[in-house]
Amino acid sequence: xNFPAPWKNRVAVLAVGLTANKLIDWPFNYILYPGIIxxxxxxxxxxxxxxxxxxxxxxxxxxxxxxxKDWLGIETIKAMKDYxxxxxxxxxxxxxxxxxxxxxxxxxxxxxxxxxAMAYLRRGAYNGMGARDWxxxxxxxxxxxxxxxxxxxxxxxxxxxxxxxxxxxLRGF
Numbered sequence: 211x212n213f214p215a216p217w218k219n220r221v222a223v224l225a226v227g228l229t230a231n232k233l234i235d236w237p238f239n240y241i242l243y244p245g246i247i248x249x250x251x252x253x254x255x256x257x258x259x260x261x262x263x264x265x266x267x268x269x270x271x272x273x274x275x276x277x278x279k280d281w282l283g284i285e286t287i288k289a290m291k292d293y294x295x296x297x298x299x300x301x302x303x304x305x306x307x308x309x310x311x312x313x314x315x316x317x318x319x320x321x322x323x324x325x326x327a328m329a330y331l332r333r334g335a336y337n338g339m340g341a342r343d344w345x346x347x348x349x350x351x352x353x354x355x356x357x358x359x360x361x362x363x364x365x366x367x368x369x370x371x372x373x374x375x376x377x378x379x380l381r382g383f
Contacts, residue, residue: 227281235323238266239358247362256359263355267325267347271339274329278336284326285335315346320357324350 242262247255280286293304307314311331318327327350332343339347 244362260355319350
């Protein structure tokens with residue numbers, strides 16, 4: 211297949227951006243988060259991770275705005291809100307995106323992170339954060355971290371229980 215140069219560039223930017231995002235996101239959520247919750251407990255660990263999440267997301271926002279590159283496809287998806295073409299899937303996506311900012315906020319907060327929720331819901335692109343953007347970002351930060359604190363604490367507690375319980379079960383033999 212011979213794609214035109216802009217498509218090759220777009221695919222390359224998305225591939226690098228999505229890969230980099232996963233390489234940052236996965237260890238942060240599934241290694242660092244439970245580790246900090248385990249060592250510092252639900253309260254102090256939760257505060258530490260919320261602060262680290264804030265710092266990480268702010269740095270990513272600054273880089274995203276500085277680079278002016280849609281390396282996660284956020285601006286492309288935002289453009290779908292105004293789609294009026296002939297594809298029924300495109301029209302349906304457009305209809306959904308125009309009517310569901312609260313649903314999009316919750317989905318992006320729980321499935322992704324505060325940066326993605328804010329970047330998707332802000333007006334314009336690569337233009338910093340206004341008061342509305344800060345409210346979206348901070349609400350997503352608090353809600354998302356509350357979710358991750360609970361999920362990590364429950365996971366760590368379950369593993370601890372199984373480790374202790376498993377050990378006592380083995381001693382009974």
